[in-house]
Amino acid sequence: MRSILHVDMNNFYASVECLYRPEIRNFPVAVAGDPLNRHGIILAKNMIAKKLGVTTGEAIWEAKLKAPGLVLVPPDYKKYLRFSRMAREIYYEYSDQVEAFGLDENWIDLTNSLQYLHSDPVTIADTIRQRVKEELGVTVSVGVSFNKIFAKLGSDLKKPDATTVIPYEHFREIVWPLPVGDLLYVGSSTARKLELIAVNTIGDLARMDVSILKRKLGKWGEVLWLFANGQDTSPVRRISESEQIKSIGNGTTCPRDLQTEQDVRLVFTVLAESVAARLRDCCMKCQGVQIYLRDNDLQSLSRQKKMAYPCCTSEPLLQTAMELFRQHYRWQKPLRGISLSAIYLVTANKHMQLSLFDDTAEQLLLQEQIEKTIDGLRCRFGHDAVLRASALLDPKLTGFNPKEDHTIHPYNYFR
Ligand SMILES: [Mg+2]
Missing domain, CATH: 3.40.1170.60 (MutS, DNA mismatch repair protein, domain I)
Structure with a gap:
């Protein structure tokens, strides 16, 4: 264990x-x-x-x-990164297996280090909690369990400044009565789908016939079922805090296979809008784009490219993604899933060099104003209040809102 x-x-x-x-x-x-x-x-x-x-x-x-x-x-992400690093230095004293999840969360696998620490996981959890509070002035919540999913769930149950234990012997009593949305990776759209088949609690999910879940949610249905039954075997990976803000991305598995460049452009448009809005939300710009393509034979391909100017608008993201696509995809197979990530992130207030002979920078600023106005309208009247005309060409293909649906999938399950 x-x-x-x-x-x-x-x-x-x-x-x-x-x-x-x-x-x-x-x-x-x-x-x-x-x-x-x-x-x-x-x-x-x-x-x-x-x-x-x-x-x-x-x-x-x-x-x-x-x-x-x-x-x-x-x-001020520099400040947060500094604190994130200082906290991780404390965690490293208890294990070398530390995985960052965002800037403020980390998993620590104590399995191999317990024998050297002459202590038990709960005492170590309390010690870490005390130390971060005293040394950094920030309180933490700690979950202690036998897998990553339940450890994360535990840290959400009591806060601030608390330790919650979910031991193997009692996980059913503690975890199963909780709403299914409390489980990591059950986003609001998945929770809605589960509600339709009368799955409201994590216990309902655990007791559900796994073949029904697979039919409703695909492979992901089985993964969630394993999670609910305490069978998450994913390892704590050595992932650092800085890798966590290296990119902002969205992807989708399409409702039908993509057959033409036009299809691909439609879906990339929706993804680029979402990624750009998320960049603006957190005051970031990107200086590169990465695309990821998966064909219907599950072969995948990933390519990236730097951009001339840092940006936070959808147009340059879309253009760069399409350039990469045309350059590298040869249509051996129709595509099943695609994703778009903004990479090489910088904080948005970094001054931009304006060129005398080229009005690209000015155009980018203008575009930014337009897209911020759209953000405002969508915030007030809902995502569908403003749509591109291209969204009407194939509503089935483009009728999703990655910004709202966006769930971060654990690396290990889709590799
Ligand atoms: Mg937090």
Whole structure:
């Protein structure tokens, strides 16, 4: 049996901001993508803002209604990365197997190091919790279990500043009554699909006939069923914090195979819009694009390319993706799945070199204004309030919203 911890720093971005600016710590505080834009979104909030009902992902104007006097701070990823690194240095004292998940979460596999530590996983979890609080000034929640999925679930159950144990002997009593959406990788769209077949709790999922799940959700249905039954065997990989913000991507498995370049362009358009909106949400720009193609024989191909200017709009992402596609795909087979990632990320406020002889940079800024306006409209009236005309060509192929549906799939299951 493995011993795995999942350590989650509580209200991470906002906690770090409050450390740097103690004068704001007794106010509701939120880190927001673009504080001057009413429709910018909340990326993180402190405990006080949370108690007033402020939630991650909502628009700034909504949050301000709930928490008058809300202090807004723009994100500073360099600061967060520094704290993330310092926390991981503490974790490394207990194991060399540490996997980052975002900037504020890490799995630690203690299985092999326990014999040298002369301690037990729960005591180590409490020690780590105490040390991060004292040495960094940030509280953490820790889940202790025999696999990654339940360790992560445990760290969500009690917070802030708590340890939750989900031992093998009792996982059914603890985990099965919880709503199915609490399980990592069950996003809102998957939860809706499961509800339709009367799967509301993790226990319902565990007791479900796995062949029905496979029919409804494909291979993913079986993976989730294994998770619910405590059979997640995925290893804790050595993944560092900086690898976690190296890219922002979206992908999809298409409802039908893609046969033509036009098909591919339609789907890349939806993906590029989503990736660009996500870049803007977190105040980032990218200087490269990576595409990933999977044909209906499950052969895959990945290619990347640098761009001349950092950008956060859909047009250059789409163009670069199509260039890569035309250059590298020979249509031996129709395509089943494609994805698009923004790579080489930089913070958006980095100044851009304007050229006297070339108006690309100016055009990019103009495009950015247009797309930010669309973000605002979609935020107020829903994703479908503004659609490209191309979306009407084949609504079945393009009728998805990767930004909302987006679930991060664990590397190991789809390799
Ligand atoms: Mg956290």
